[in-house]
Amino acid sequence: MLKASYNPKITETLNRMASILRTEEEWIEEVINPVFKSCVSAVENKKIALSVSAMYRLHVAAQKRIVRKTIAQVKGNLRRITYTHTDAVLNLLQKGTDCASLDLPDHIRVKRDRGMLLFSGAESSDAGCGNFEYSILAPGTIFIEETGDYLEFSRIGREDMPCFKSGDPGRFSFQSSDQAVFFDMDTLSFPIIIRNFRPGDRFTPLGMSGTQKVKKYFINNKVPGKERVKCPILLCQGKIVWIAGHRMDESVKVTPSTRNVLKAELLKVRVES
Template identity: 25%
Template sequence: MGGYMKEKVIDTIIRNNLIEKGDNVVVGVSGGPDSMALLYVLREAKERIDFNLYIAHINHGVRGKEADEDEEYVRRVSNELRIPFYSIKVDMSKYAKENRLSEEEAGREIRYNFFRQVLSKLGNGKIAVAHNKNDQAETLIMRFIRGTGLDGLKGMDYKNGDIIRPLLDVSRDEIEEYIKENNIEVRIDKTNFKPIYSRNKIRLELIPFIKENFNENFIDTIYRTSRLMAIDSDFLKKYALEKYEQMVYKETKDKIIIDREEFSKQHDSIKSRILRMAIERLLGYIKGIEEKHIYDAINLILKNSTGKRINLPKNIQISIGYGHFTVEKVDLKEKIVDYKYMIDIESTTKIDELKCEIITEILNVNEVDVKKNNRFIKYFDYDKIYGNLYIRNRRPGDRFSPLGMKGKKKLKDFFIDLKIPRDMRDRIPLLVDDCNIIWVVGYRISEIYKIKPETKRVLKIQIKSKEDLYGTRYSSNIN
């Protein structure tokens, strides 16, 4: 099987034009089975395709002595194979904390940043990573659980910008057989066998359960599904590009003007793709622009609301003109996109727009010292809360029952009374349930949800942020 796997990978490289003559290819090598198999196959592929091969290794600083030994092992292999070696040692846990990322996200960001640093020294090229058929299955499951569309269900691409994945057509079993037949020494990261990350739980618990109880060929089944999704996704992408090119009036590095009538005629799927295409051309990427942002933008475009505009993440603004709409990069430092997140009780919720965390806890009233209230820690009568909890910014028509007041008043008037500047009002988070505003965060809680003598259960909410949510405090009238 070892020779078969090698031919299979080289066929994937040639068929998908992953590596061309003269390319600089940086292969990420951890020392584990997948990356070592990729390294040795690429070394053999060099005999058929004349390219330059380099090894890059990241010591994440998580596993102490074992991580140092991994680095030394990969360095030794690079010397034996006479392949140039680059390495870096980082504190992944510290990086994750400083950048408000999970350790998985931090590791991924650190890896690709380093790979690209190496590439820039070499004068550009390609990054080869060891994602295989099993990784593809895990990725698809994760995306399905979190929610995704057709493009997400096609899984990882063989080629995505400067990243190539030569092992996508081979399974982990094939890789292990290749390693065994070729007597390749590998390093084993024991954390891969602990269900401490979402991906590990899928690999170690969910997929084995599915294979045992539903489909023993699940990996191959989901692989075939991803290929079918890829075919449809690629067709729609090409079709949307044709339509995009037909309806664009003008395109610069900061602004794209699109015919609104032609846009309105398209199927919803194509509308979404065209809008994403425009944003990606301006930014160079689409990460951070979610389906809810695209949906809101399309609704505005179709309403024929000339003069209206909507702000999206990443300083993207869409404005409506006569017969057209404009997608552009603008300075939105003082503005914030509309957002709404459901808050899970007794957990921590991250709010990207505000770079903060919301921590919730249910307590018995006897455990609470209300005097410990401060601007960003508040206590509420938990049994008064109706339905789900959300954090969002203001919406037109919002009304609020400020602590100490009978009845409700317009949130706009509440802000005016506190002399909060107009350009700051969209930045103020609101804690709401399915009926009312519970807390204008940092300013006032609702009279409806205050703790009373008859209160039994208390919801404690704490908001943590590295930065002041609003900058200067605009009013001392805070309860």
């Protein structure tokens, strides 16, 4: 009866429109996928970090798509996520200050910090630190939620290395401190995995020729047990390249033939008393 009061071909018209919309949606998804990947700085189970600077460069329509895509990947779906929520995230992106955050339905939290938009899902019920693992896809900053620390990766010019500046390539400074190291970037490849200690872990400490168990390194250097489980360990292609805050691996050090340098720095959050 309702059908009769409208254009007799309304069903055909609606079906055609739906087909056009589906085709356009598929095309938009193909266009947005590489843009989304270029904005992602790090991915971990139920956690995604987006680069604020990369998002800034996009049209607002692309920003909205990427925000919804990120939420869908963290949450598993977009149920109860409205465009009001999307706009709130964009407001955090455009006007938010560091450490500002907002909560979305189903325990999704979005936090802006150090040039990143951090999307995280429901917390595990497991108490304490537990095992953690993150992946960083390109130079940038990643927040380790379990420890409250940051790891910052930056590509620097060979000429900015103190040893090359001094004109004495025989004197190399591989570590500017326990918290920062310089890698020969050509010996590494992304993604870099960041996780905590696992039984059986081995590496070749800087300055040594043989491998050593990470557990033995911790014991020899009197690293407290509480600190061992939280200590971030960096791996490239399954090989440990740095025990963050302690020692890097011999195989990735800067040498006289180094052309590209990657600086990695552990930024510990200080709690003011």
